[in-house]
Amino acid sequence: MEIEEMLKQKDLKITPQRMAILTVLKNTRSFLSAQELFQEVIKILPGTNFSTVYRNLDVLLGKGLLCRVPSDTADLYELRREEGHHHHAVCKGCGASIPVDFCPMESLAKELGRKGFLPTEHCFEVYGLCERCRDGKK
């Protein structure tokens, strides 16, 4: 299976909890908070502990298997898919997230490099209202 391969490649042990976490992330289109993720995980693997989820989010993030974006209350997580790097436009009305292929770092990395700055991470997220929510608020 593919998830198992991902874990092996990163020298991570294959545990039921990890499988459950990655399965949920894989089957989720938009991103999830740790809490939402946990709720889904215990449907698949009841008894899984909350701290296990948190600890794994850290580990998986550190191994580059996930990406994290900041949000109002809690951070949100998403499986990093092969397709490549992208960002999101998140609707503050309904929570829907529209993928955005454009990445500002492409234009900026060189310029920062000239100033001696070495970018290692970045965050770019857009918040607003999607068409439906925008119309509803009129």
Next chain:
Amino acid sequence: MEIEEMLKQKDLKITPQRMAILTVLKNTRSFLSAQELFQEVIKILPGTNFSTVYRNLDVLLGKGLLCRVPSDTADLYELRREEGHHHHAVCKGCGASIPVDFCPMESLAKELGRKGFLPTEHCFEVYGLCERCRDGKK
């Protein structure tokens, strides 16, 4: 004084606490967490309460006098200066922040608009190592 004008323009009452908060923010080059800000504020105005700082950060943010950027642990705040909108490259080594004039929304707003999405806020921050810290780590 200038801070007082800012408050008046926004229909906010001029209180010693607010003055202290804005004074600290004004005298700070990079941005501060709420906790850091609080530590500075009580040097100027001892006895100022923690919740007062938080409440004012909310108010001032709502009035557009500040901007907020997400960070590892806590959100960071900065006085919004006249010069206009900009972003930052933050060094994970020493915390220094380099202002970045480029704003990705300029290129993206139209494209999102075509999709019906109305952007209201956005976050763009770059993290990495500045020249000094990068060399130190070699």
Next chain:
DNA sequence: ATAAATGCAAAGGATTTGCACTAAG
């Protein structure tokens, strides 16, 4: 006068941690 702002203390919510136990390699 009166509505906004503050202080205080307590609550809330997200995340982390210590420790003993379990299980993957």
Next chain:
DNA sequence: CTTAGTGCAAATCCTTTGCATTTAT
């Protein structure tokens, strides 16, 4: 066997809130 991973419960950290009091306008 050995180390990473887990469960549990408690702790921590950041932030918010209710309420009585004070203060700016």
